[in-house]
Amino acid sequence: MDTDDEYQKENDYIESEFPNAKFCICIPMCDLDNVISNEKTIIIRRNYYCYCYDMNDKKRDHYVFTHDNMTYRNVIHEMIRQDISFDCNHQFLEAIEPTHKDNHTQFQFSMGS
Numbered sequence: 155m156d157t158d159d160e161y162q163k164e165n166d167y168i169e170s171e172f173p174n175a176k177f178c179i180c181i182p183m184c185d186l187d188n189v190i191s192n193e194k195t196i197i198i199r200r201n202y203y204c205y206c207y208d209m210n211d212k213k214r215d216h217y218v219f220t221h222d223n224m225t226y227r228n229v230i231h232e233m234i235r236q237d238i239s240f241d242c243n244h245q246f247l248e249a250i251e252p253t254h255k256d257n258h259t260q261f262q263f264s265m266g267s
């Protein structure tokens with residue numbers, strides 16, 4: 155199988171798993187069941203530090219996620235349930251990262267264009 159087929163397979167899978175996402179999911183299929191945190195409740199921050207918002211470093215939104223199994227898959231399903239969208243050019247969810255190393259409750263979306 156060549157890389158185009160692999161890419162298509164990933165795309166098809168993401169589309170069938172998350173048909174109602176209002177953002178693009180760039181988390182590799184094989185990472186979807188990686189556990190982001192062992193906590194039952196986490197907060198994920200959306201930053202506006204991008205050129206679409208003139209590198210605004212003050213504006214932030216916070217979303218609360220509660221789940222017994224805090225994997226990428228479950229968090230993305232919850233993002234869709236909460237109707238989260240990113241109204242700027244940065245539509246590609248590339249990662250969900252701790253805001254500080256060793257912080258297991260505070261995260262931020264890492265968005266690409």
Ligand SMILES: [Zn+2]
Pocket residue numbers: 204205206207242243244
């Ligand atoms: Zn942006």
